[in-house]
Amino acid sequence: MQSPVEIIPHSSGVVGVSWLMIVLPLLGAAILLLSGRRTDRWGHFLGVAMVLASFVVAVASFVELLGLPEDQRRMGVALYQFIPGMADMGLLIDPLSISFALLITGVGSLIHIYSIGYMSHDPDRRRFFAYLNLFVAAMLLLVLADNYVALFIGWEGVGLASYLLIGFWQHKPSAAAAAKKAFIVNRVGDFGLLIAIFTIWTTFGSVAFAKVFPLAGEASNGTMTAVGLLLLLGACGKSAQLPLQSWLLDAMEGPTPVSALIHAATMVTAGVYLIVRSGAFFEVAPTAQLVVTIVGVATLLAGAIIGSAKDDIKKGLAGSTMSQIGYMMLAAGIGPAGYAFAIAHLITHGFFKANLFLGAGSVMHGMNDEVDMRRYGGLFPVMRITAITFIIGYLAIIGFPLLSGYFTKDGIIETAMEHNQILGWLAVLGAGLTGFYMSRMVFMTFFGKKRWADDAHPHESPAVMTVPLILLSIGSIFLGAFLILGNRFMKFLAPAVGLPEELPVFHFGSTAGLATLALVAVGAVFAWFRYGAADVPEVAPRGSFLTTFARRDLYGDALNETLLMRPGQWLTRFAVFFDNRGVDGLVNGLAATIGGTSGRLRRIQTGYVRSYALSILFGAAVVVGALLYVGNM
Amino acid sequence: MTTHYLVLSALLFAIGAVGVLVRRNAIVVFMCVELMLNACNLAFVTFARQHGNLDGQIIAFFVMVVAAAEVVIGLAIIVMIFRTRRSASVDDANLLKY
Numbered sequence: 173m174q175s176p177v178e179i180i181p182h183s184s185g186v187v188g189v190s191w192l193m194i195v196l197p198l199l200g201a202a203i204l205l206l207s208g209r210r211t212d213r214w215g216h217f218l219g220v221a222m223v224l225a226s227f228v229v230a231v232a233s234f235v236e237l238l239g240l241p242e243d244q245r246r247m248g249v250a251l252y253q254f255i256p257g258m259a260d261m262g263l264l265i266d267p268l269s270i271s272f273a274l275l276i277t278g279v280g281s282l283i284h285i286y287s288i289g290y291m292s293h294d295p296d297r298r299r300f301f302a303y304l305n306l307f308v309a310a311m312l313l314l315v316l317a318d319n320y321v322a323l324f325i326g327w328e329g330v331g332l333a334s335y336l337l338i339g340f341w342q343h344k345p346s347a348a349a350a351a352k353k354a355f356i357v358n359r360v361g362d363f364g365l366l367i368a369i370f371t372i373w374t375t376f377g378s379v380a381f382a383k384v385f386p387l388a389g390e391a392s393n394g395t396m397t398a399v400g401l402l403l404l405l406g407a408c409g410k411s412a413q414l415p416l417q418s419w420l421l422d423a424m425e426g427p428t429p430v431s432a433l434i435h436a437a438t439m440v441t442a443g444v445y446l447i448v449r450s451g452a453f454f455e456v457a458p459t460a461q462l463v464v465t466i467v468g469v470a471t472l473l474a475g476a477i478i479g480s481a482k483d484d485i486k487k488g489l490a491g492s493t494m495s496q497i498g499y500m501m502l503a504a505g506i507g508p509a510g511y512a513f514a515i516a517h518l519i520t521h522g523f524f525k526a527n528l529f530l531g532a533g534s535v536m537h538g539m540n541d542e543v544d545m546r547r548y549g550g551l552f553p554v555m556r557i558t559a560i561t562f563i564i565g566y567l568a569i570i571g572f573p574l575l576s577g578y579f580t581k582d583g584i585i586e587t588a589m590e591h592n593q594i595l596g597w598l599a600v601l602g603a604g605l606t607g608f609y610m611s612r613m614v615f616m617t618f619f620g621k622k623r624w625a626d627d628a629h630p631h632e633s634p635a636v637m638t639v640p641l642i643l644l645s646i647g648s649i650f651l652g653a654f655l656i657l658g659n660r661f662m663k664f665l666a667p668a669v670g671l672p673e674e675l676p677v678f679h680f681g682s683t684a685g686l687a688t689l690a691l692v693a694v695g696a697v698f699a700w701f702r703y704g705a706a707d708v709p710e711v712a713p714r715g716s717f718l719t720t721f722a723r724r725d726l727y728g729d730a731l732n733e734t735l736l737m738r739p740g741q742w743l744t745r746f747a748v749f750f751d752n753r754g755v756d757g758l759v760n761g762l763a764a765t766i767g768g769t770s771g772r773l774r775r776i777q778t779g780y781v782r783s784y785a786l787s788i789l790f791g792a793a794v795v796v797g798a799l800l801y802v803g804n805m
Numbered sequence: 806m807t808t809h810y811l812v813l814s815a816l817l818f819a820i821g822a823v824g825v826l827v828r829r830n831a832i833v834v835f836m837c838v839e840l841m842l843n844a845c846n847l848a849f850v851t852f853a854r855q856h857g858n859l860d861g862q863i864i865a866f867f868v869m870v871v872a873a874a875e876v877v878i879g880l881a882i883i884v885m886i887f888r889t890r891r892s893a894s895v896d897d898a899n900l901l902k903y
Contacts, residue, residue: 779902781834781895785825 176452177667179264179318179382182247186232187265190249193229193273194316196222198309204302212298216291219301220284223308227277234270245667248318248382264318264381268668271515272315272445275522279437280308282640286530287429289636290537300340300427307333311438315445320369320379323446327365327410330439331358337434338426350422357419361409365446368402371395385452399453400460403446404467411443411497413471418728420494421478424486428533431486436493436529437522444500444518448511451669455507464505465591469598472498474726476605480612481722483712484543485532488613489525492569495602496521502599503584506591509672512662513587516655517580523647524568524576530641531562535617537637538630545613546710550622554630557638559618561645566614568648570607570692576652579678582685583656586676589684600684604691611699616708623710810851817844829894831883835876842872 182188200222204215211218237245246266253260263269284304291297310329317323339351369379375391376384388396407413412420423435434440447454447464454461472495479491500518503510536543538555552559568577581603589596624630632638655661659675679685715723724730817840824837846865853861887893 774903777903779899781898782826782829789822789826 176385176670177243177246179246179248179266180244182249182265186229186236187247187249190229190233190263190265190316191251193226193233193277194309194312196226196229196309197305197312201302201306201309204298204305209298215298216288216301219305220281220288222305223277223281223284226308226312227274227281230270230273230277233265234274237265237267237270242667259321260319260380261322262318262380263316265316266668267665268445268449268515269315271519271665273312275519276308276311276315276438279522279526279644280304280433282643283429283433283437283526283530286432286533286637286640287427289634290429290533291427294427296340300337303333303336303340304429304433307337307434307439311442314442318381320372320381320384323449324362324365324369327406327442328362330434330442331355331362331410334358334423334434334439337430338423340427340430341425344425346422347425350419350425354419354423357416358409361406361416364402364405364409368399368406371399371402375399381449388452388456391456393457396453396457397459400450400457401463403450403453404460404464407443407446407501408467409443410446411440411501412494413443413467413498413501414474415728417471417474417494418725418732421487421490421725424484424490428486428529428536431490432526432529432533435490436525440493440497441500441518441522444497444504444514447501447504448514448669451504451508451511454505461505461507465502465588465595466505468498468501468503468505469595469602470498471495472502472602473598473605474498476602476609477722478725479609480605481715481719483545485535485545485548485613485617486529486543488545488609489528489532492528492606492609493525495606496525496569498602499581499584499599502588502595506587507672508670509591509676510584510587511669512659512665513580513583513656515665516652516661517577517584519655520568520576520580520648520652523644523651524565527561527565527641527644527648528569530637530644531558531565534558534633534637534641535562535630537633539624539628542625542628545616546708546712547623547625547628548617549620549624549708550618551630552618555632557632558641561638561641562618563614564645565648566610568652570610570696571603571688573680573689574653576648576650579652579656582688583676583678585684585688586679586682596684600688600691603688604695607692607695608699609695611696612703615699615704619704620708623708807851807855811848814844814848814851817841817847829896831886831893831895834895835879835883839872839876842868 200219204211204219207215237247246264249263249265251261251263284301287297287300287304291300294300307330310326310333312326314323314326314330317326335351335355338354339348341347342351372384373379375395376387378384405416408416420435420440424431426435454464475491475493475495475498477491479488479495482488482491496517500514500521503514503517535548535551535555535558538558539548539551542548564575568575571578571581585596585599585603588599656678662671662675712723714720721727821837821839821841821844824840825834828834828837846868849861849865849868851861853859853865883893886898890897892898
């Protein structure tokens with residue numbers, strides 16, 4: 173087994189100025205947010221230009237990285253010394269981070285361009301681009317940071333951008349609620365990540381990747397397991413894995429390009445990045461690794477089941493995103509043998525899922541923002557480019573042979589199969605479900621009878637939207653084969669995450685692969701009979717228990733409400749009651765007693781001189797009496 | 806002999822005290838206060854004579870001087886009240902209360 177190479181300080185060339193990647197979009201966001209309405213007319217072009225510039229820097233850094241010998245391909249770019257030797261800020265340019273940077277800026281640029289068309293009628297388009305730029309900057313900081321604290325800043329930054337963009341149409345109460353939900357659920361995960369960072373700091377006395385990873389083996393197994401599980405909690409929040417999955421489906425309230433960029437291609441994969449980046453910790457904590465794989469498998473099945481029952485095209489895709497990230501988690505939990513597949517699937521998924529989401533957005537754009545697939549049908553002839561690119565994305569995600577998803581997902585399944593038979597077969601089952609729900613989506617949207625609303629006049633979207641679709645679909649076709657065949661990506665990533673002892677060889681006819689294909693075919697054929705050949709009712713039928721179960725997100729929200737929300741409400745109600753009756757009662761009661769007593773006491777002050785004289789006489793008599801009594805003793 | 810003086814002093818004091826308590830006319834109340842003061846003076850002088858020193862006499866003079874000053878101020882106040890309120894009754898001046 174080959175370990176990751178050491179991080180070498182580096183300050184020259186393009187890599188030396190790689191901070192431009194983060195600063196440019198951040199600058200774009202600042203200009204767009206601060207300049208107000210003045211930039212309304214050209215603000216979106218500035219946003220696109222900044223991301224494209226960032227992409228150019230990323231590509232240049234990538235090329236420079238490729239030019240170096242393998243054992244020098246991890247470069248630490250020191251930026252700022254906060255407390256010398258303890259808290260330094262820097263960037264880490266290695267194959268893992270540069271892969272992410274390319275994905276974020278590349279797919280991000282395409283989605284920015286697409287948004288020009290998609291948001292053209294929105295009066296707040298400038299603000300939208302500002303948030304998108306902010307997101308890109310934060311996400312790049314997350315993946316390029318060379319220490320956990322900077323990673324956490326990026327982590328929170330993408331959370332903020334996600335919140336702002338989910339609630340972009342804040343005039344809709346549902347969008348505002350969804351944004352809040354995403355923020356709060358993410359907070360649970362962030363709590364885990366924070367505690368993990370604290371633990372790393374107290375254990376190793378540093379948070380820099382370069383310092384802590386080589387020491388991972390020296391810490392106790394318990395500590396490393398705890399760190400692993402806490403990191404996993406953070407990853408679950410950001411990547412919508414069980415049990416923190418509930419926010420992702422609601423997050424679809426945001427504009428579709430947001431769903432594509434943040435809630436499919438990039439941000440939600442940050443959890444996978446975190447686990448792969450922290451691989452050194454997980455490799456010495458097998459229990460934590462096992463939990464990661466279990467979470468991954470549970471989520472990949474849950475997401476697929478949810479996706480199978482949704483009539484809202486975006487929510488269907490959101491279920492699918494959960495499911496695909498479940499695959500990545502599964503691979504990431506396996507260890508060095510799975511890392512490359514996890515990241516490769518992440519990258520191809522970034523392409524085909526962005527492709528699918530933008531395709532869905534294009535369909536919605538032509539259908540007056542209708543999202544109910546039961547109101548689609550027969551759209552293929554009217555929007556051919558959208559339909560064809562969507563179908564390419566569809567074939568990629570179900571793992572149609574030789575397309576992107578085929579190679580990366582099959583890689584994950586094969587690796588899982590070698591690691592643990594049960595996990596492997598569950599992953600195969602998930603692939604079959606993918607075949608069903610994605611086919612259902614395609615058949616309901618583009619084929620069958622027209623079930624359009626009366627005022628719908630579907631049309632093909634403008635070129636500014638279709639060209640990104642075409643580019644993404646090209647990635648969806650070829651990227652998988654390019655990355656996986658000959659273990660090209662695994663060898664490329666080796667300096668960052670290490671290599672397994674045995675390099676896997678891609679078989680075109682392995683048992684697991686054939687079983688996957690067969691199950692996918694069964695799922696697709698089943699979907700064809702239910703939703704392609706048969707008429708789809710415009711109102712969803714009640715369905716079986718299982719359908720209801722899936723439609724209600726496996727009762728995830730109900731569970732959260734029962735377990736967390738209701739007891740919380742009881743607690744607040746009790747606290748309010750205790751405060752009103754207990755604390756306030758005590759204080760108010762005391763005040764009332766004193767007030768009442770003094771009210772009665774002051775009646776003595778009658779204002780009659782003679783009564784005062786009587787009291788003085790009485791008092792004097794008492795004093796004299798007392799003196800006499802004391803004198804006689 | 807001393808007892809007779811003291812009984813007289815106590816009687817005068819009691820009459821003065823009852824007068825202060827029961828009479829409403831401020832002037833009469835005032836006179837009763839003077840009566841009480843002089844009852845005390847009598848007691849002081851009696852004790853001075855019994856003990857054969859001048860302490861009691863000196864205090865009696867003191868009391869007279871203070872009483873004279875008090876009468877000046879007290880009568881001035883009563884006259885002012887009578888001018889503004891057309892009444893010398895102590896019960897009518899009852900605004901300073903709860």
